[in-house]
Amino acid sequence: MVVAVVSSLALRKFLEVSTVSVKDMPRYRCENCGNKTRFDVVATEKSKSFYHYNLAGELTIENSEVEVFEVESVTCRWCGSTKTVVDESESVSN
Numbered sequence: 494m495v496v497a498v499v500s501s502l503a504l505r506k507f508l509e510v511s512t513v514s515v516k517d518m519p520r521y522r523c524e525n526c527g528n529k530t531r532f533d534v535v536a537t538e539k540s541k542s543f544y545h546y547n548l549a550g551e552l553t554i555e556n557s558e559v560e561v562f563e564v565e566s567v568t569c570r571w572c573g574s575t576k577t578v579v580d581e582s583e584s585v586s587n
């Protein structure tokens with residue numbers, strides 16, 4: 494089991510996650526302080542990657558695919574609250 498702390502969408506893009514599009518990611522908002530831009534997200538991730546070593550033993554990780562991505566907690570960076578962060582994208586799509 495791999496527990497990753499993902500603090501931004503930019504980091505997820507850097508990891509070349511191909512199965513989770515920006516559209517599918519939650520849009521968080523803190524109901525306590527109104528923060529919509531800064532969150533600490535603790536998630537459990539199961540992924541499959543192509544490990545490509547050259548003959549010198551240097552590793553390049555390619556084609557990472559996230560198979561399971563479960564958010565465990567979301568903490569507001571402004572007020573530190575974990576109880577008041579809501580996912581706005583759920584209410585929009587439903």
Ligand SMILES: [Zn+2]
Binds near residue numbers: 523528574
């Ligand atoms: Zn807050």
